[in-house]
Every structure is written in C-alpha cells, then in structure tokens.
Amino acid sequence: MLTPQDVRQPSNSSPVVPCSARHTAETFAIGTLPASTGSSYDDRRHGRWIYHTCQQRFDRFLGADESLALRIRLSWAWFRPSQDAWGQGARWYRCDVVGGPDGARSYRPLPTTARGLFSKQQPNTWLTCARGATVTGSVKVPCSARHDWRAVTAVKVGQPGDPYPGDRIVQVRSRDYCSDWVGAWMHYPTDYEFGYTWFHRAEWQAGNRRSVCWARTDR
Template sequence: MLRDSRLRPLPLRAVALVLAAALLAGCGDGDSEAKADPSDTVAAPANGVCRVLTPEDVAETSNASPVVACAEPHTAQTFAVGDLPESFADAEQDDRRLGAFAYRACSKAFTEFLEADQSTVMRTVLSWAWFRPSEKAWDKGARWYRCDLIGGGEQSASYVDLPEDAAGMLEGKPDDQWMACVAGPSVPNAPRIPCSEKHDWRAVTTIKVGDADDPYPGDRKVEVTTRDYCSRSVSAWLQYPVSYDFAYTWFREAEWEAGNRRSVCWAKTAR
C-alpha cells in the first residue's frame, strides 16, 4: 500500500504551539551559549583550519581562538587532531606525561605535514604548538590533542603569516624565508630570524645524539659530541676553508625526556 509522503499543513493551534516552543528553546540556548566558554568544549576541534595565534596564546595549555578562512592572514594552521591514548583516561589535565606524548605525536605529524626530514624541521623558523582540553572539558571526559603549525618559534615576539595551505611547504629546497638564521655575534639565546633577512649565522646541519630508547647521557657528553660533530660538519658545508667559525645549540635532559635527540650546527655566513 502506497503512503502519501507529502508534507501537510499543521492545524493552526499546533503551529502556535510549535512556534512558542521554538522561541522558548531559542532563548534558552542563546543564554546558555552566551555564558559558555568556547575553550570548555568537549568535542575535538577540526583539523586543517587556520587561526591567528600569538605567543601569548601558545603559552596557554588550551586554546579556543576563532577559526579564520585560510585565504585570510593567519599565523597558525592545525595539522593534526586525535584522541589521547587510554592510558590518560584517569590522568589529570596537567599530567607531565602528556608533554612527552604530544612531542612524539606532533613532531611526527609536523615532519609529514611539511614533507621535510628531521634535519630540515630542526632548522626552520617554523614550529608547532599543541593544545589539550580545558580543565572543565577534561573533567567532563574530553581526551583529545591538537597540533598547530606556527609561523615562529619560542623566541619570536610575534608570528609571521603562513601560506593559504602550508602542507608541503618545506619539500625539496625550502625558501630562505622559512629557514633559521641569527643576526648578531653569537647564536645561543639569540632570536631566530628568516635567512631571507640580513644575518650572521645559518643553521646548516643537525646531529642525532642518541636513539629513542637511550637514557640521557649527561650534559657534558651531549655537548662534546655535538661540538665535535659540528666542527667537522660545518667545515664540510663551507667546503673546507682554512679558517671558519661555527656554533651549535644542544638540548638538555628535559628536552631529551620529551623526545628530542638532535642538536643543531651553525655556520657563520654573513649576508
């Protein structure tokens, strides 16, 4: 037997009741949304979207900055979103293990997203930041993480705008505007600037100073290994000059525990 599936008009009294219910629901929802903090949202954020983030935003553990069209100026693009492992089901929102997990997850996704090797991503002015649910969302059961590509690093006073789609932007030989250099007499603690700007030092190679499962060998061992390798590596990069200047940046136990195993070699190449 065929049924008539066409819509039929509601009786006038039914229409009035529906409209009244809708108005009441709308008022209630509006008040609730006005009071709700978007950072307390339990649902995982969208991947691939863009935002205008500042160093102050990145300093926070949670973020709910408005999404902007990637065709508009933006300083961040989300490149990975996922659920945290079951091991964090009963963890606190500030559990220290979260940092080590995020380092592994975001570092891997960062390298893949930019289509670069580990040495290149260690020598770029680009970086990544990760965010977790707010304390309220965490208490409600939210267990996700978000990795954002950032147009700058830890020492940046502000971030530069990214391309409309940053995927693959370090593939092949990256443009100098995305590679790390330093202007000034020394490298340690100096702000990184794009190599497209006037500079005195360029990050040219990296050295892997240990494997993933290795215990931390100690500050002295890491520094000496880095120094000796960088001396040879920079000489080769400069095509074995009679004299040359080199520098190196290396990371201590906290970064090792987070998952970093590479130091960076710098050549003095005034431009």
Template sequence: MRSVLLAGLLTLALAGCGGTAQEQGSHADPDQVDAVAVPTVGACRDLTGADLALPTNASRTVPCTEDHTAVTIEAEELPEDLADLDVDDPQIVQWVGRTCTTAFERYLGAEESTAMRTILDWVWFRPSDAAWDDGARWYRCDLTGGAPGARPLALPADAEGLLAGVPQDRWMACARGDRVDDAPRVPCTRPHDWRAVTTIKLGEPDDPYPGDSVSEKRTSAFCQDSVAAWLRYPETFDFGYTWFHRAEWERGNRRSVCWAMTTH
C-alpha cells in the same frame, strides 16, 4: 668562537605546558570555549605570541585564504592509557611532544634534519580545566613559526608540503647577533649572521640520555667538523650549536643543530 644556544627549539615549541587554563586566547569563539569535542584538523587561526604561550586556545577560526599564523595539523583523543592522568602529567607532555613532532614533519614533507632547522615550529593545546573535568581528552597540534616573543609568521593559504625538496630560505632558520646563544632567530631571507646548516645525531631511539656534559662535548666536536665541511674547509671559521637536555631527549629528540657564521 663556540657559541652555545641553551634554549632549544623543541623546548620553545612546547607551549602547551604553561599559562593559565582560564585564559583561552584572543578573539575567543564562545562555541570553542571549554570545548569537549575534538578540534577540527585544517582549521586556521590568527594567533598572537601571547596565545601560543597558553595551555589551551579557543580563538575563532578564519578562512585559510585570510591572514593567519596557525593551522591545526593534528587533533585526536589521547590514548586510553593516558586518559586517567592529571591534565598536566609529564607523560602526556612527552607523548604529545613526540606525536606533534611526527605530525609536523609529515605535514611539511620534511626529514628530521630539515624540520629542526626551519623557522617554522609547532605548538600544542589541551582542553581547558573545565573541559577536562567534563571528560574532554583531546590534544591539538598547530603549525606556527617565528621568533619567540615576536608576532608569529604569516602562513600561506596551503602550507602542506612547504619543506619538501629544497625549502625556500624564507622558511629556514637564521639568527642575527654576535653569539648564537643570544641571537634572535629570523628567516634566512632577512639580514643574519648565523645559519642553521646541519644537524648531528647523538643517539638511537632506545639509548639512555648520555648526560649534559657528554651531549655538549659531542655536539661541539661534531658541529666543528660538520660546519667546516659545509663552508668547504676555510682556514678560519666560527660555528655555534644548539644542544638539548634530558627533557627533550625523553620526548624523542636525538639531534643537535649546528650553526655557521655566514651572511648567505
């Protein structure tokens, strides 16, 4: 069986390009609504799934020792060459996507393959339309995690370095269902049918996008071999894969994720 998960993890992470600018999240802090100042790195918030789908967020901060589902891991001004673009310009989306991915890996202490196989994720927020008109040009990358549509995972008081070394199963991505493409993601400590076990590299940073057909064919062939090795070459096995499209390629992703059907 060859199951294909068409919706990529990176695509799900880019919540900064959807929603309504006037909505600024649950439990909004009046001091953060339409804020022009760059947000504070290290701030924790108890964001909901609906909050993560908005392009901007002004939810109040909470002590990181209290229940929270997001922590700001990077916040800066946009570079000057992007400052004069429209607030939703694709160049900003691509640049922030690359920047937040780098910050995500650095903060968690994860190499690229581990970062693509974790249940943890990142989301970015931009200034509100009103703040943008007032000159705000910041971006904010928040660490979060969990399955899309479900309540985000609770994070520990200190999540820095969480994926360094051999990560705990509670932070790694598994899925439960007959097919990878429609199986909800769950932490690997929960009952599951699939585990994201390896990633494969489809190109170098300067390579052009090879196209959907080539990307999928290469992913399928590489993942079949990779999963077989991970399972120690059984006579029969099932595998799946997550491959990404041109938009993710332009944001810097060059890897696909391989899934093994397994309950452990």
C-alpha cells in the same frame, strides 16, 4: 589568528578563519588522547604522548626531516578541551603549526597552507639564521634577513634508547661533529668559523638526540 599568549593556554576557542585569509596558525592533526595518559586534566603524561605524536606529524606535514625541523622558524602548539568539557568526557586534542619558533614574541602570517612547505625547497623566509659576533647570545632571524650565521644541519649525538650521557659529553660530541660537518658544507676552506647549539637532559628525555650546527656566513 593565534598569538604566543594563546599557545601558552591548555585550551583555545579562537574563531576559525579561512586558510585563504590572513592567519598565524593552521591545524594539522586532531585525535583522541589515549586512556594510557590518565584521566586528570593536568596529567603530564598527556604532554609526553603529544610531544611524539604531534612532532612526527608536524615533520611530515611540512615535508621536513628531524634535522630541518630543528632549524626552521615554525613550531607547533597543542590544545585540549576546556576543563568544563573535560569534566563532561571530552578527550580530543588538536595540533597547530604556528608562524614562529618556540619563545617567539609574535607570529608571522603563514602561507595559504604550510603543507609540504619544505618538501621541494627550503624557503629562506622560514629558515633560521642569526646575527651577532657569536652564536651564543646572537639574535635569531629569518635567513632572508641580514645575518652572520646560518643553521646548516642538526647532527645526531645519540641513539633513541641511549641514557643521557651528561652535559660535557653532549657538548664535546656537538663540537666535534659540527666542526666536521660545517667544514664539509663550506667545501673545506683553510679557515672557517662554526658554532653549535646543544641541548640538555630535559630535551634528551623528551626524545631529542640532535644538536644544531652553525656556519659563519652572510649568505
């Protein structure tokens, strides 16, 4: 039963509970940090290595592709040993899926297991929609709740090896690609509204090459 306050800490020793009981987190990956990430407890290389490792396994665990993974109301957290255990040589890591997006103030209970949650269907309870006049500044809500916008895809705005092209280029690509994609998703109506969420240099350097496209719809 993790909380957002728990996942902000580098280590966690919360009591485990059966997955058949009420829970907000489920461990989906464990392993050992490689020597290449350094021997210091706070070395930033740990996080960079973990980002790719846990993100890929998170997607596979849920049955989600890159696009869908950016549009769901689930996220993941990772933990390492306590500083005392680290000093004694422990180097394990643990990746947990948690029942809320990054920045959530609270987590919702997960199903008995989140494994394969999106492999056969896309439950509205865990998809991201928004309520507000525009996407910018809107309140993000589950698509099972009343909403004005739905995140319908996440378009690719660059290739893995590309250097960051700058804010303006990413924004323009996001706008143009999302305009085309949302128009097709809505079957090319004569008039439609769309929005987009694009990311900056820090997310690009972490490996993200996608922007989220939104369609104005209450469905």
